[in-house]
Amino acid sequence: MKKHRAIVFVLLALILGGAFVKANTNSEFLENGFIALYYHAVRLEESFPRVNPMALAITEFEKAAKQSETAGEAQLMMGLIYQYLDRPGTALGYFLEFAQLHPEEIWVYSFIGDMYAAIGRLPEAEESYRRAAAGSDEETVFAQAYVGLGNAALERGDYAAAKEAFEKALDSAGDYFDARLGLGKALFFLGDYDESIATLETAQLQAPRSIALLYYLGNSYQAAGLHEQAEHSFARIGELEGTN
Numbered sequence: 001m002k003k004h005r006a007i008v009f010v011l012l013a014l015i016l017g018g019a020f021v022k023a024n025t026n027s028e029f030l031e032n033g034f035i036a037l038y039y040h041a042v043r044l045e046e047s048f049p050r051v052n053p054m055a056l057a058i059t060e061f062e063k064a065a066k067q068s069e070t071a072g073e074a075q076l077m078m079g080l081i082y083q084y085l086d087r088p089g090t091a092l093g094y095f096l097e098f099a100q101l102h103p104e105e106i107w108v109y110s111f112i113g114d115m116y117a118a119i120g121r122l123p124e125a126e127e128s129y130r131r132a133a134a135g136s137d138e139e140t141v142f143a144q145a146y147v148g149l150g151n152a153a154l155e156r157g158d159y160a161a162a163k164e165a166f167e168k169a170l171d172s173a174g175d176y177f178d179a180r181l182g183l184g185k186a187l188f189f190l191g192d193y194d195e196s197i198a199t200l201e202t203a204q205l206q207a208p209r210s211i212a213l214l215y216y217l218g219n220s221y222q223a224a225g226l227h228e229q230a231e232h233s234f235a236r237i238g239e240l241e242g243t244n
Contacts, residue, residue, distance in 0.1 A: 029064035033057045033077060057081060072101040079111065088118035106135035110144040117148065126152045133168075143173035150182045154189075162186040177206045185216050193224040211237055 036057035045051050058081060064074035079094035092115035099108050113128035125148065132145035150165035163186040169179035180203040187196035200217040207213060218233030 027064060027067075027070045029060045029067070030070055030073060030077075033060035033064065033074075036060060037081075054081065054085070072098055075101065076108070079115075083111070083115065088115040091115050092119070106132060107141040108132075109135075110141050110148060113145065113148045117152065122152055122155060143169040143176050143179060146172065147176065147178050147182060150179070150186065154182065154185060157189075159186045159189040163190065175206070177203055177210075180206070181210070181213055181216075184213070184220070188216050188220050188223070191223075193220050196220040197224060197226075209240055211240055214240075 034057075036053045039045075039051070040053035040057070044053055058078065061074045061077045061081070064070040065078065067074075075094045075098040079091045079098060082088075082091035082094065092112065095108055095112045095115060099105070099112065102108070109128040109132035113125045113132065116122070116125035116128055129145045129148040129152070133142055133149070146165045146169035150162045150169065153159070153162035153165055163183060166179050166183035166186060169176055170183065173179065180199055184196050184200035184203060187193075187199060197217065197220045200213055200220060203213055204210070204217065214233045214237045218230045218237070221227070221230035221233060
């Protein structure tokens with residue numbers, strides 16, 4: 001699981017950083033930083049415990065951040081690293097600096113919104129998500145922003161608004177698991193149990209081991225009077241928790 005998460009993180013970093021790095025192909029610090037991220041993705045530290053690829057990546061990107069021509073992309077990479085390390089407050093600062101250096105890259109406000117949400121600053125999170133949704137040209141980032149708005153609405157108990165946001169996310173990216181899970185939650189809280197079940201059963205095909213999904217699916221089954229199916233979902237949760 002850790003290896004899978006590391007690979008996903010490095011792929012995201014390469015995708016987001018790629019457009020900037022093309023313009024800075026002679027940046028030794030950026031190149032070294034990406035090489036270090038690759039070493040982390042292949043878990044080099046497991047074979048060589050004295051090597052810390054993430055620390056090496058941070059060191060190289062910090063050097064790149066001191067150079068005006070590579071400061072923006074370095075700030076972005078640092079934000080992604082600290083987001084991956086579950087340090088949202090630190091990541092937020094780097095994403096905000098990137099946004100200041102590259103105001104045209106509106107999509108970054110989806111990540112800014114995620115970091116605000118992670119530290120409990122919901123109004124700033126929603127403002128950031130709205131900014132991303134209104135100004136971005138990237139469909140997947142539209143979806144991420146709408147998922148953020150949906151989750152914020154769930155936190156407020158505004159389930160109709162959450163449903164609308166998650167539906168918009170699915171319109172932008174039909175296979176977005178987080179959007180489908182969120183929609184299932186919103187439908188459950190709205191009392192539309194049949195639709196909640198249908199939505200969550202579809203999501204289950206994407207992530208059959210998701211405990212959060214099984215929890216809401218089980219509760220939707222129970223609310224709809226499908227007790228046998230509910231028991232099966234709850235039993236599956238117990239099995240998964242026992243293997244973690």
